[in-house]
Amino acid sequence: MKPPPFEHHAPRELGEALDVLAEVGPRGKVLAGGQSLIPMLNMRLAAPEHLVDINRIASLATVEPSTEGVTVGALARHSQVERLAGHPLLRQALRLVAHPVIRNRGTVVGSLVHADPAAELPAVLALLGGSVRLARLEGLREVGAAEFFVGPMESAVQPGELAVSAYFPSLPPRSGTAFREVARRHGDYALAGVCAVVTLDDDLHITAARVACVSVGPVPVVVDVGGLCERRPASTVDWAAVARAVREETEPEGDIHASAAYRLQLVGVLAEQALKDAAREAAGPWGSDPVGT
Amino acid sequence: MEHEITLVVNGAARRVRVPGRRLLSDCLRHDLGLTGTHVGCEHGVCGCCTVLLDGEPVRSCLTFAVTVDGHEITTVEGLAGPDGMSAVQRAFAECHGLQCGFCTPGFLCTVTALLRDNPAPTDEEVVEGISGNLCRCTGYQNIVKAVHRAAELIAEET
Numbered sequence A: 001m002k003p004p005p006f007e008h009h010a011p012r013e014l015g016e017a018l019d020v021l022a023e024v025g026p027r028g029k030v031l032a033g034g035q036s037l038i039p040m041l042n043m044r045l046a047a048p049e050h051l052v053d054i055n056r057i058a059s060l061a062t063v064e065p066s067t068e069g070v071t072v073g074a075l076a077r078h079s080q081v082e083r084l085a086g087h088p089l090l091r092q093a094l095r096l097v098a099h100p101v102i103r104n105r106g107t108v109v110g111s112l113v114h115a116d117p118a119a120e121l122p123a124v125l126a127l128l129g130g131s132v133r134l135a136r137l138e139g140l141r142e143v144g145a146a147e148f149f150v151g152p153m154e155s156a157v158q159p160g161e162l163a164v165s166a167y168f169p170s171l172p173p174r175s176g177t178a179f180r181e182v183a184r185r186h187g188d189y190a191l192a193g194v195c196a197v198v199t200l201d202d203d204l205h206i207t208a209a210r211v212a213c214v215s216v217g218p219v220p221v222v223v224d225v226g227g228l229c230e231r232r233p234a235s236t237v238d239w240a241a242v243a244r245a246v247r248e249e250t251e252p253e254g255d256i257h258a259s260a261a262y263r264l265q266l267v268g269v270l271a272e273q274a275l276k277d278a279a280r281e282a283a284g285p286w287g288s289d290p291v292g293t
Numbered sequence B: 001m002e003h004e005i006t007l008v009v010n011g012a013a014r015r016v017r018v019p020g021r022r023l024l025s026d027c028l029r030h031d032l033g034l035t036g037t038h039v040g041c042e043h044g045v046c047g048c049c050t051v052l053l054d055g056e057p058v059r060s061c062l063t064f065a066v067t068v069d070g071h072e073i074t075t076v077e078g079l080a081g082p083d084g085m086s087a088v089q090r091a092f093a094e095c096h097g098l099q100c101g102f103c104t105p106g107f108l109c110t111v112t113a114l115l116r117d118n119p120a121p122t123d124e125e126v127v128e129g130i131s132g133n134l135c136r137c138t139g140y141q142n143i144v145k146a147v148h149r150a151a152e153l154i155a156e157e158t
Helices: A014-027 A037-042 A080-082 A088-094 A108-114 A121-127 A239-250 A258-283 B024-031 B087-094 B106-115 B123-129 B141-157
Strands: A007-009 A028-031 A051-052 A063-065 A070-072 A131-134 A138-144 A147-149 A162-169 A174-184 A189-202 A206-214 A219-222 B001-010 B012-019 B050-055 B058-060 B072-074
Touching: A014 A028, A014 A051, A014 A162, A028 A037, A037 A131, A063 A080, A070 A108, A080 A088, A080 A108, A088 A174, A108 A131, A108 A162, A108 A174, A121 A162, A121 A189, A121 A206, A131 B001, A138 A174, A138 B087, A162 B058, A174 A258, A189 A258, A206 A239, A206 A258, A219 A239, A239 A258, B012 B024, B050 B106, B072 B106, B087 B106, B087 B141, B106 B123, B106 B141
Parallel strands: A007 A051, A028 A051, B001 B072
Antiparallel strands: A063 A070, A070 A162, A131 A138, A131 A162, A174 A189, A189 A206, A206 A219, B001 B012, B050 B058, B050 B072
Protein backbone atom coordinates (compact mmCIF):
# COMPACT_ATOMS: atom_id res chain seq x y z
CA MET A 1 0.00 0.00 0.00
CA LYS A 2 2.72 2.48 -0.94
CA PRO A 3 2.66 4.64 -4.05
CA PRO A 4 4.91 3.61 -6.95
CA PRO A 5 7.93 5.88 -7.53
CA PHE A 6 7.37 9.03 -9.56
CA GLU A 7 9.15 12.26 -10.24
CA HIS A 8 7.63 15.06 -8.15
CA HIS A 9 7.32 18.53 -9.67
CA ALA A 10 6.30 21.44 -7.47
CA PRO A 11 5.74 24.50 -9.68
CA ARG A 12 5.02 27.81 -7.95
CA GLU A 13 3.41 29.51 -10.94
CA LEU A 14 0.72 28.41 -13.36
CA GLY A 15 3.03 28.94 -16.37
CA GLU A 16 5.67 26.71 -14.84
CA ALA A 17 3.06 23.98 -14.26
CA LEU A 18 1.91 24.19 -17.88
CA ASP A 19 5.54 23.94 -19.06
CA VAL A 20 6.04 20.73 -17.11
CA LEU A 21 2.67 19.29 -18.20
CA ALA A 22 3.51 20.02 -21.85
CA GLU A 23 6.86 18.29 -21.46
CA VAL A 24 5.64 15.15 -19.68
CA GLY A 25 2.37 14.83 -21.67
CA PRO A 26 0.56 11.53 -21.09
CA ARG A 27 3.22 10.39 -18.60
CA GLY A 28 2.14 13.09 -16.14
CA LYS A 29 -0.71 13.52 -13.72
CA VAL A 30 -1.80 16.60 -11.76
CA LEU A 31 -1.88 16.34 -7.96
CA ALA A 32 -4.21 18.76 -6.16
CA GLY A 33 -5.95 17.54 -2.99
CA GLY A 34 -4.96 13.95 -3.66
CA GLN A 35 -7.94 12.44 -1.84
CA SER A 36 -8.77 10.26 -4.85
CA LEU A 37 -5.42 10.15 -6.63
CA ILE A 38 -3.30 9.11 -3.64
CA PRO A 39 -5.55 6.14 -2.75
CA MET A 40 -5.29 5.10 -6.41
CA LEU A 41 -1.50 5.37 -6.20
CA ASN A 42 -1.41 3.54 -2.86
CA MET A 43 -3.47 0.73 -4.36
CA ARG A 44 -1.31 0.85 -7.52
CA LEU A 45 -4.32 1.51 -9.72
CA ALA A 46 -2.36 4.40 -11.23
CA ALA A 47 1.37 4.75 -11.77
CA PRO A 48 2.18 8.07 -13.47
CA GLU A 49 5.87 8.75 -14.10
CA HIS A 50 5.49 12.41 -13.19
CA LEU A 51 3.29 14.10 -10.64
CA VAL A 52 2.74 17.82 -11.12
CA ASP A 53 1.86 18.99 -7.62
CA ILE A 54 -0.07 22.27 -7.88
CA ASN A 55 -0.36 22.81 -4.11
CA ARG A 56 2.13 25.70 -4.17
CA ILE A 57 0.30 27.71 -6.82
CA ALA A 58 -1.57 29.99 -4.43
CA SER A 59 -3.27 31.85 -7.30
CA LEU A 60 -5.40 28.74 -7.92
CA ALA A 61 -6.84 28.62 -4.38
CA THR A 62 -9.71 30.99 -5.17
CA VAL A 63 -13.46 31.02 -4.66
CA GLU A 64 -15.09 33.94 -6.47
CA PRO A 65 -18.85 34.28 -6.00
CA SER A 66 -20.79 36.77 -8.14
CA THR A 67 -24.46 37.25 -8.92
CA GLU A 68 -24.12 35.16 -12.11
CA GLY A 69 -22.36 32.25 -10.46
CA VAL A 70 -19.31 31.11 -8.60
CA THR A 71 -15.87 30.40 -10.05
CA VAL A 72 -13.87 27.86 -8.08
CA GLY A 73 -10.11 27.65 -8.59
CA ALA A 74 -8.25 24.37 -8.97
CA LEU A 75 -6.81 24.50 -5.48
CA ALA A 76 -9.97 25.50 -3.58
CA ARG A 77 -10.66 22.78 -1.02
CA HIS A 78 -14.16 21.41 -0.51
CA SER A 79 -14.35 22.93 2.98
CA GLN A 80 -13.33 26.36 1.67
CA VAL A 81 -15.95 26.21 -1.11
CA GLU A 82 -18.59 25.05 1.40
CA ARG A 83 -17.87 28.19 3.46
CA LEU A 84 -17.39 30.76 0.72
CA ALA A 85 -19.25 29.85 -2.44
CA GLY A 86 -22.71 31.03 -1.33
CA HIS A 87 -24.29 28.56 -3.74
CA PRO A 88 -27.05 26.49 -2.09
CA LEU A 89 -26.82 23.39 -4.29
CA LEU A 90 -23.03 23.32 -4.10
CA ARG A 91 -23.27 23.48 -0.31
CA GLN A 92 -25.89 20.72 -0.18
CA ALA A 93 -23.71 18.51 -2.38
CA LEU A 94 -20.47 19.18 -0.50
CA ARG A 95 -22.00 18.03 2.77
CA LEU A 96 -22.39 14.62 1.13
CA VAL A 97 -18.80 14.42 -0.12
CA ALA A 98 -16.90 11.93 2.07
CA HIS A 99 -16.16 13.27 5.59
CA PRO A 100 -15.18 16.68 6.97
CA VAL A 101 -11.51 15.67 7.25
CA ILE A 102 -11.37 14.59 3.59
CA ARG A 103 -13.10 17.85 2.63
CA ASN A 104 -10.30 19.83 4.28
CA ARG A 105 -7.95 18.53 1.61
CA GLY A 106 -9.94 17.42 -1.44
CA THR A 107 -10.66 19.97 -4.16
CA VAL A 108 -13.84 20.66 -6.12
CA VAL A 109 -12.06 20.90 -9.48
CA GLY A 110 -10.11 17.71 -8.71
CA SER A 111 -13.35 15.87 -8.11
CA LEU A 112 -14.72 17.08 -11.45
CA VAL A 113 -11.58 15.98 -13.32
CA HIS A 114 -11.65 12.60 -11.54
CA ALA A 115 -15.16 12.21 -13.09
CA ASP A 116 -16.30 9.39 -10.86
CA PRO A 117 -19.90 8.62 -11.93
CA ALA A 118 -20.75 8.06 -8.25
CA ALA A 119 -19.48 11.49 -7.16
CA GLU A 120 -21.75 14.40 -6.27
CA LEU A 121 -19.92 17.38 -7.77
CA PRO A 122 -19.97 16.25 -11.42
CA ALA A 123 -23.75 15.91 -11.09
CA VAL A 124 -24.00 19.45 -9.72
CA LEU A 125 -21.93 20.87 -12.60
CA ALA A 126 -24.04 18.91 -15.10
CA LEU A 127 -27.35 19.98 -13.54
CA LEU A 128 -26.40 23.66 -13.49
CA GLY A 129 -24.89 23.57 -16.98
CA GLY A 130 -21.58 24.83 -15.63
CA SER A 131 -18.19 24.61 -17.28
CA VAL A 132 -14.53 23.86 -16.64
CA ARG A 133 -11.66 26.05 -17.84
CA LEU A 134 -8.69 24.11 -19.17
CA ALA A 135 -5.27 25.65 -19.64
CA ARG A 136 -2.35 24.44 -21.71
CA LEU A 137 0.80 26.12 -22.89
CA GLU A 138 -0.90 27.32 -26.11
CA GLY A 139 -3.93 28.83 -24.38
CA LEU A 140 -7.26 28.34 -22.63
CA ARG A 141 -10.45 26.54 -23.54
CA GLU A 142 -13.78 26.39 -21.76
CA VAL A 143 -15.63 23.07 -21.80
CA GLY A 144 -19.32 22.83 -20.91
CA ALA A 145 -20.43 20.15 -18.46
CA ALA A 146 -22.23 18.17 -21.18
CA GLU A 147 -18.94 17.67 -23.05
CA PHE A 148 -16.69 17.56 -20.00
CA PHE A 149 -17.80 14.18 -18.63
CA VAL A 150 -16.78 11.65 -21.25
CA GLY A 151 -17.17 8.34 -19.42
CA PRO A 152 -16.56 6.66 -16.08
CA MET A 153 -13.43 8.27 -14.55
CA GLU A 154 -12.82 10.07 -17.82
CA SER A 155 -13.09 13.79 -18.40
CA ALA A 156 -12.28 15.96 -21.41
CA VAL A 157 -8.91 16.98 -19.92
CA GLN A 158 -6.17 16.07 -22.40
CA PRO A 159 -2.49 15.31 -21.67
CA GLY A 160 -0.69 18.61 -21.17
CA GLU A 161 -3.81 20.33 -19.87
CA LEU A 162 -4.62 21.62 -16.41
CA ALA A 163 -8.17 22.30 -15.22
CA VAL A 164 -7.69 25.74 -13.67
CA SER A 165 -11.22 26.53 -12.54
CA ALA A 166 -14.85 25.49 -12.66
CA TYR A 167 -17.86 27.74 -13.05
CA PHE A 168 -21.17 26.96 -11.34
CA PRO A 169 -23.97 29.28 -12.59
CA SER A 170 -26.46 30.72 -10.10
CA LEU A 171 -30.12 29.85 -10.33
CA PRO A 172 -33.00 32.16 -11.28
CA PRO A 173 -35.11 33.68 -8.47
CA ARG A 174 -37.74 31.38 -6.89
CA SER A 175 -35.59 28.33 -7.49
CA GLY A 176 -35.01 25.61 -4.95
CA THR A 177 -32.46 22.81 -4.92
CA ALA A 178 -31.97 19.53 -3.12
CA PHE A 179 -29.59 16.57 -3.09
CA ARG A 180 -30.74 13.17 -1.94
CA GLU A 181 -28.72 9.98 -1.95
CA VAL A 182 -28.53 6.53 -0.44
CA ALA A 183 -25.10 5.24 0.58
CA ARG A 184 -24.22 2.09 2.50
CA ARG A 185 -22.47 4.19 5.13
CA HIS A 186 -22.56 7.94 5.69
CA GLY A 187 -19.81 9.50 3.59
CA ASP A 188 -19.49 6.58 1.17
CA TYR A 189 -20.08 6.96 -2.53
CA ALA A 190 -23.81 6.79 -3.18
CA LEU A 191 -25.53 3.64 -4.48
CA ALA A 192 -27.73 6.16 -6.22
CA GLY A 193 -28.26 9.88 -5.78
CA VAL A 194 -30.27 12.67 -7.31
CA CYS A 195 -29.83 16.42 -7.24
CA ALA A 196 -32.73 18.56 -8.35
CA VAL A 197 -33.54 22.15 -9.21
CA VAL A 198 -37.09 23.46 -9.41
CA THR A 199 -38.12 26.98 -10.43
CA LEU A 200 -41.57 28.41 -9.64
CA ASP A 201 -43.54 31.37 -10.95
CA ASP A 202 -45.30 33.89 -8.69
CA ASP A 203 -48.29 31.58 -8.32
CA LEU A 204 -45.96 28.78 -7.17
CA HIS A 205 -46.48 26.81 -10.37
CA ILE A 206 -43.47 24.85 -11.59
CA THR A 207 -41.88 26.51 -14.62
CA ALA A 208 -38.71 24.42 -14.77
CA ALA A 209 -37.54 21.18 -13.15
CA ARG A 210 -34.40 19.15 -13.77
CA VAL A 211 -32.52 16.41 -12.04
CA ALA A 212 -29.01 14.99 -12.35
CA CYS A 213 -28.50 11.43 -11.18
CA VAL A 214 -25.32 9.79 -9.87
CA SER A 215 -24.25 6.14 -9.87
CA VAL A 216 -26.82 5.19 -12.49
CA GLY A 217 -24.85 5.71 -15.69
CA PRO A 218 -21.32 6.23 -17.01
CA VAL A 219 -21.61 10.01 -16.47
CA PRO A 220 -24.11 12.17 -14.55
CA VAL A 221 -27.55 11.63 -16.10
CA VAL A 222 -29.43 14.92 -16.53
CA VAL A 223 -33.18 14.66 -17.08
CA ASP A 224 -35.42 17.65 -17.78
CA VAL A 225 -38.83 16.92 -16.25
CA GLY A 226 -40.19 20.45 -16.62
CA GLY A 227 -42.60 19.32 -19.35
CA LEU A 228 -44.12 16.64 -17.13
CA CYS A 229 -44.78 19.20 -14.40
CA GLU A 230 -47.06 21.09 -16.84
CA ARG A 231 -46.81 24.39 -15.01
CA ARG A 232 -48.75 22.91 -12.10
CA PRO A 233 -48.23 23.55 -8.41
CA ALA A 234 -46.05 20.81 -6.92
CA SER A 235 -49.01 19.38 -5.01
CA THR A 236 -50.83 18.31 -8.21
CA VAL A 237 -47.88 17.02 -10.26
CA ASP A 238 -48.04 13.35 -11.27
CA TRP A 239 -44.86 12.42 -9.37
CA ALA A 240 -45.08 8.75 -10.30
CA ALA A 241 -44.87 9.71 -13.98
CA VAL A 242 -41.92 11.99 -13.23
CA ALA A 243 -40.09 9.22 -11.36
CA ARG A 244 -40.78 6.82 -14.22
CA ALA A 245 -39.39 9.30 -16.76
CA VAL A 246 -36.20 9.67 -14.70
CA ARG A 247 -35.80 5.90 -14.38
CA GLU A 248 -36.19 5.49 -18.15
CA GLU A 249 -33.23 7.79 -18.82
CA THR A 250 -30.83 5.94 -16.51
CA GLU A 251 -28.92 2.73 -17.13
CA PRO A 252 -27.55 1.56 -13.79
CA GLU A 253 -25.22 -1.41 -13.51
CA GLY A 254 -25.22 -3.89 -10.67
CA ASP A 255 -22.21 -4.62 -8.48
CA ILE A 256 -21.53 -6.25 -5.11
CA HIS A 257 -23.14 -3.32 -3.29
CA ALA A 258 -26.45 -3.06 -5.14
CA SER A 259 -28.19 -4.72 -8.08
CA ALA A 260 -29.11 -2.74 -11.17
CA ALA A 261 -32.80 -3.20 -10.34
CA TYR A 262 -32.34 -1.79 -6.85
CA ARG A 263 -30.46 1.26 -8.15
CA LEU A 264 -33.23 1.80 -10.70
CA GLN A 265 -35.84 1.67 -7.93
CA LEU A 266 -33.76 4.04 -5.78
CA VAL A 267 -33.25 6.64 -8.49
CA GLY A 268 -37.00 7.00 -9.04
CA VAL A 269 -37.74 7.36 -5.33
CA LEU A 270 -34.85 9.78 -4.80
CA ALA A 271 -35.85 11.88 -7.83
CA GLU A 272 -39.35 12.35 -6.43
CA GLN A 273 -38.01 13.22 -2.98
CA ALA A 274 -35.37 15.62 -4.30
CA LEU A 275 -37.81 17.39 -6.63
CA LYS A 276 -40.35 17.81 -3.81
CA ASP A 277 -37.64 19.11 -1.49
CA ALA A 278 -36.51 21.55 -4.16
CA ALA A 279 -40.08 22.72 -4.82
CA ARG A 280 -40.60 23.25 -1.09
CA GLU A 281 -37.37 25.27 -0.87
CA ALA A 282 -38.34 27.33 -3.95
CA ALA A 283 -41.71 28.20 -2.42
CA GLY A 284 -39.90 29.44 0.67
CA PRO A 285 -41.48 29.99 4.06
CA TRP A 286 -44.37 31.95 2.51
CA GLY A 287 -45.42 29.07 0.22
CA SER A 288 -48.20 27.17 1.95
CA ASP A 289 -47.36 23.48 1.81
CA PRO A 290 -46.76 23.46 -1.95
CA VAL A 291 -45.96 19.77 -2.09
CA GLY A 292 -49.16 18.72 -0.38
CA THR A 293 -47.49 16.23 1.89
CA MET B 1 15.13 11.58 -6.63
CA GLU B 2 15.14 12.73 -3.02
CA HIS B 3 13.83 16.06 -1.80
CA GLU B 4 15.09 18.02 1.16
CA ILE B 5 12.12 19.36 3.08
CA THR B 6 11.40 21.12 6.37
CA LEU B 7 8.35 20.30 8.42
CA VAL B 8 7.45 22.17 11.59
CA VAL B 9 6.31 19.22 13.67
CA ASN B 10 4.79 19.95 17.06
CA GLY B 11 6.52 23.31 17.08
CA ALA B 12 10.02 22.14 16.11
CA ALA B 13 11.48 22.54 12.62
CA ARG B 14 12.62 19.16 11.31
CA ARG B 15 14.71 18.80 8.15
CA VAL B 16 14.41 15.52 6.36
CA ARG B 17 15.31 13.95 2.99
CA VAL B 18 12.47 12.03 1.41
CA PRO B 19 11.59 10.55 -1.98
CA GLY B 20 8.60 12.17 -3.68
CA ARG B 21 6.40 9.19 -2.97
CA ARG B 22 6.90 9.32 0.84
CA LEU B 23 3.51 9.62 2.50
CA LEU B 24 3.35 12.12 5.33
CA SER B 25 2.27 9.28 7.65
CA ASP B 26 5.43 7.32 6.82
CA CYS B 27 7.61 10.41 7.04
CA LEU B 28 6.34 11.08 10.56
CA ARG B 29 6.70 7.47 11.67
CA HIS B 30 9.82 6.27 9.89
CA ASP B 31 11.87 9.38 9.17
CA LEU B 32 11.00 11.34 12.31
CA GLY B 33 10.31 8.46 14.71
CA LEU B 34 6.92 9.82 15.74
CA THR B 35 5.01 6.56 15.89
CA GLY B 36 2.00 8.05 17.67
CA THR B 37 0.41 8.61 14.27
CA HIS B 38 -1.06 5.25 13.35
CA VAL B 39 -1.54 3.79 9.91
CA GLY B 40 -4.61 1.68 9.29
CA CYS B 41 -6.05 1.45 5.80
CA GLU B 42 -3.80 3.76 3.77
CA HIS B 43 -6.64 4.83 1.54
CA GLY B 44 -8.45 7.41 3.59
CA VAL B 45 -11.19 5.30 5.15
CA CYS B 46 -10.16 4.64 8.73
CA GLY B 47 -8.92 8.01 9.97
CA CYS B 48 -6.17 6.57 12.24
CA CYS B 49 -3.49 8.66 10.55
CA THR B 50 -5.29 11.99 11.01
CA VAL B 51 -2.93 14.83 11.97
CA LEU B 52 -3.35 18.60 12.03
CA LEU B 53 -1.91 20.40 9.01
CA ASP B 54 -1.73 24.13 9.77
CA GLY B 55 -4.37 23.38 12.41
CA GLU B 56 -6.80 21.53 10.10
CA PRO B 57 -7.28 17.77 10.44
CA VAL B 58 -6.14 15.86 7.34
CA ARG B 59 -5.30 12.29 6.42
CA SER B 60 -1.52 11.95 6.61
CA CYS B 61 -1.73 8.78 4.48
CA LEU B 62 -3.33 10.80 1.67
CA THR B 63 -0.75 13.57 1.75
CA PHE B 64 2.80 13.49 0.41
CA ALA B 65 5.46 14.82 2.73
CA VAL B 66 6.96 16.92 -0.09
CA THR B 67 3.62 18.61 -0.70
CA VAL B 68 3.55 20.04 2.82
CA ASP B 69 7.18 21.25 2.86
CA GLY B 70 7.32 24.32 5.10
CA HIS B 71 3.97 23.69 6.78
CA GLU B 72 3.08 23.06 10.43
CA ILE B 73 2.07 19.59 11.52
CA THR B 74 0.65 18.64 14.90
CA THR B 75 0.61 14.95 15.77
CA VAL B 76 -0.83 13.23 18.82
CA GLU B 77 2.58 13.69 20.49
CA GLY B 78 2.06 17.44 20.26
CA LEU B 79 -1.38 17.63 21.86
CA ALA B 80 -0.23 17.51 25.49
CA GLY B 81 0.94 20.77 27.05
CA PRO B 82 3.67 21.39 29.64
CA ASP B 83 1.13 20.60 32.37
CA GLY B 84 0.28 17.18 31.01
CA MET B 85 -2.43 15.76 28.80
CA SER B 86 -4.81 18.06 26.94
CA ALA B 87 -8.48 18.32 27.91
CA VAL B 88 -9.42 16.11 24.97
CA GLN B 89 -6.92 13.43 26.00
CA ARG B 90 -8.10 13.52 29.65
CA ALA B 91 -11.75 13.31 28.60
CA PHE B 92 -11.04 10.23 26.45
CA ALA B 93 -9.31 8.56 29.42
CA GLU B 94 -12.05 9.55 31.86
CA CYS B 95 -14.97 8.45 29.65
CA HIS B 96 -13.31 5.22 28.42
CA GLY B 97 -13.29 6.62 24.89
CA LEU B 98 -10.78 3.96 23.88
CA GLN B 99 -10.05 0.30 24.34
CA CYS B 100 -7.24 -0.98 22.13
CA GLY B 101 -6.18 2.57 21.36
CA PHE B 102 -5.24 2.07 17.72
CA CYS B 103 -7.72 4.62 16.40
CA THR B 104 -7.21 7.03 19.28
CA PRO B 105 -4.50 9.33 17.84
CA GLY B 106 -6.73 10.07 14.86
CA PHE B 107 -9.75 10.71 17.05
CA LEU B 108 -7.76 13.00 19.36
CA CYS B 109 -6.49 15.15 16.49
CA THR B 110 -9.92 15.29 14.81
CA VAL B 111 -11.69 16.19 18.07
CA THR B 112 -9.09 18.80 19.05
CA ALA B 113 -9.85 20.73 15.84
CA LEU B 114 -13.59 20.06 16.09
CA LEU B 115 -13.84 21.63 19.55
CA ARG B 116 -11.63 24.56 18.58
CA ASP B 117 -14.04 25.41 15.75
CA ASN B 118 -17.22 24.50 17.65
CA PRO B 119 -16.70 24.64 21.43
CA ALA B 120 -20.19 23.31 22.30
CA PRO B 121 -21.25 20.86 19.60
CA THR B 122 -24.59 19.04 19.58
CA ASP B 123 -24.69 15.23 19.48
CA GLU B 124 -25.35 15.43 15.77
CA GLU B 125 -22.40 17.74 15.17
CA VAL B 126 -20.12 15.44 17.17
CA VAL B 127 -21.22 12.40 15.17
CA GLU B 128 -20.75 14.27 11.88
CA GLY B 129 -17.36 15.56 13.08
CA ILE B 130 -16.01 12.11 13.91
CA SER B 131 -17.76 10.32 11.03
CA GLY B 132 -14.46 9.91 9.19
CA ASN B 133 -12.80 7.99 12.04
CA LEU B 134 -13.45 4.30 12.56
CA CYS B 135 -13.26 2.59 15.96
CA ARG B 136 -13.76 -1.17 16.11
CA CYS B 137 -13.82 -1.44 19.93
CA THR B 138 -15.94 1.12 21.69
CA GLY B 139 -19.13 1.30 19.68
CA TYR B 140 -18.55 5.09 19.64
CA GLN B 141 -20.88 5.88 22.57
CA ASN B 142 -18.05 6.61 24.96
CA ILE B 143 -16.19 8.55 22.29
CA VAL B 144 -19.20 10.82 21.85
CA LYS B 145 -19.39 11.20 25.64
CA ALA B 146 -15.68 12.01 25.72
CA VAL B 147 -16.12 14.77 23.15
CA HIS B 148 -18.85 16.40 25.24
CA ARG B 149 -16.75 15.96 28.40
CA ALA B 150 -13.76 17.54 26.66
CA ALA B 151 -15.95 20.48 25.68
CA GLU B 152 -16.89 20.90 29.36
CA LEU B 153 -13.27 20.68 30.49
CA ILE B 154 -12.14 23.24 27.94
CA ALA B 155 -14.98 25.58 28.97
CA GLU B 156 -14.04 25.20 32.66
CA GLU B 157 -10.37 25.78 32.06
CA THR B 158 -10.60 28.90 29.94
